[in-house]
Amino acid sequence: MNRRDVLRNLALITGGLVMVPSCDFSQEDILSAYDKLKVSTDMKQLLGKIADTIIPPGKIKGALDLEIQDFILVMVNDCLDEDAQQSFTKGFKSFENYTINKTGNKFGQLETSQKEEVVLAGLQEEDEDYKDLQGFLGTTKRFTIQGFLLSEYMQTEVKPYSLIPGDYQGEVLISSLKSEKING
Template identity: 25%
Template sequence: MKRRELIKGIGLGALIFPVTAWSKEMFEHNSYLDNQSKAILDLISSTFIPEGKQKGAKGVGVVLYLDRYVQDCLNKNEQEKVQSGIDFLKTQGFALKSQAEREQMLLSLKGNESQQWFYDFVRNQTILAYTNSEYVQTNFYGYVMAPGFFKGCEKV
């Protein structure tokens, strides 16, 4: 029977490809950017979405998403653009500035044609990573992993 062959194939596939859960620890071990660049990228994302009563970009771990995105989804040319944007902010002393000064520096990137792509990329990906994080999905959007609960002991 074809059912039995299918069940054997599924069982064998489950042994070969075990399912693992994603966590922050998995992102930390495989890093594309160096620690100093990740710190600058973390400051950039926390400038866009600062900490307050709720977690901001830093508390959610947006920098881990950005690091993995740059590593896996961008081509070499775009990776170089990201690194040059980070290096430019390093030379400007971005890490030593206050929140308001960092905001002004990022807005000045928006006006510069050579840095416009970097500004748009980091801003868009920071917002995307934050709004798709588990924290925001469960606390603000009411996401439930498996909706539609079964109650077997209800009277009919």
């Protein structure tokens, strides 16, 4: 074996071992696409579960299947003013504590009916302490519905979008008209 190769490998291993203690692997990765919100991957997954509670899968895909949480975060990050973004973030961060106070478990550990109850209770909360939480859930609900209805899946497979309103047919019997697939 070549002595130079051994020394080079030894230097690389020593340098790597010196660098390992300085690396902090405990911090959550902040997603750079949502720079104003400081959202981690765990928060994004939680938002997906909340959106999936609002529009669950059934005969058609649910909000989590269409990754509506990305749409919500982009809309909040790019379209809302700074005060609304801060309120959204405060409500988002307090949501897990609210869930634990209401049910005793984290949101991801709840049954579907319990998740629905927590979201409905948060939307109807009238206490001034939960103003940010109510704003967060209202914004999440609004953008979940908007993102779902404007998704490619809805516009192409469930309710086909026609750019042109249709051709003119002067005499058509109402009974011969074909209704659109609205609910899949």
